[in-house]
Amino acid sequence: MSDSNSSPAAPAAIKVDVWSDIACPWCFIGKRKFEAGAAGFDGQVEVEYHSFELSPDTPVDFEGNEAEFLATHKGLSVEQAQGMLDNVGGIARSVGLAYDFDAMHHTNTVKAHQLIHYAKARGAQLDMNERLLAAYFEQGRHLGRTEVLADIAAEAGFDRDDVVRSLEADEYLADVRADQAQAQAFGINGVPFFVFEGKYGVSGAQDPATFRQVLDTVAAEKAGLSSVEVAQ
Template identity: 80%
Template sequence: MNSSTPIKVDVWSDIACPWCFIGKRKFEAAAASFDGEVEVEYHSFELSPDTPVDFEGNEVEFLAGHKGLAPAQAKQMLDTVGGIAESVGLHYDFNAMHHTNTVKAHQLLHYAKARGVQLVLTEALLSAYFEQGRHLGRLDVLADIAAEAGLDRDDVLRSLESDEHLADVRADQAQAAEYGINGVPFFVFENTYGVSGAQDPAVFADVLRTVAAEIASGSAGEPSGQTDEAAAR
């Protein structure tokens, strides 16, 4: 493989998905160890599109209701996820979290992609949601985060208020359905391999090497292999 030719990785993700931030960190570790370039593009996926902007309750209550769990079970699940997040350097604050609808956040990511800063905004939004307790359902908060990344705050508000990129969000979701993606994170490598879940870095690294070898030999094909993660979502 020509080292100047990056491997394209398309990632379906949701800002409100705790495994997506964990998976991002694990994938980044794999990409850092890979002897080659990787080009990442994020795509929209809403795990709970019917969630109201202002959910009345905390994260334990949401998870208990969403999955039909007892509150104690939901809390235990969050504690487990939080511990895994800590293991990759993330500091989730479920007590401060504002569970909300993420469609506007996804529109912001498309706005950022059009301006070459999607990866910056993806990191900023995930951190804002899971670590900083910022309310990502509110346009003023999203505009503040965008401005912190160097984007024009007023233009961001204009875009979000007009649903400028809603069609792009829906197109991502339609592509996910075509691929059969029903959970995130989901990583598609060069339209050849699909990897589901926040896998260990070694799994991602192995797929990167496999795809690199196939590209070098000219045998890269259509979406095929899929690896699943047993962790609860």
């Protein structure tokens, strides 16, 4: 028999799995929009990030700026690519981000993803994901280089030497590949991609209201309410 004075158990947190890439400008924008939507949600949300490489064949040291990479990758002129970056930069500013495409080092992100898994194993995945996105898009740091990643990890309180050891040994490469395999199984071919409770998928940097609506819907389902009851 339960204690009559005990409070009812709090609703379980809604699990949200997010596939993203450190080099994806929409992923940082989508992160901010999701956070805004979740902030207005009356419940708990548990977020877990998963690895996705948009351009796994990108070299560690790409010779050229971001506009030149985008032009090559998308088959555009450099002028068209720069226009796209200017547009994305404006959207980033609208959610409080200061993208610096001129300072950006376009690079292979597999080591950065391994560092996120390193942090995840130590309970600090969300913080590391945020640090790496900011380092890439706002601070112009070269995230393809182990020494730079180790510096960022040390700033987050990790043992720098151990991070170097882990990255050089590809300790978490299998975890990165497992995330990518799961994305393929789900049919995910672009990021950011948000999966709510393992069954509702939302693609792209949607408006905060969209994320809030999905959270409300999933919470109602978990509570056994109908859509009519939710609307009242």
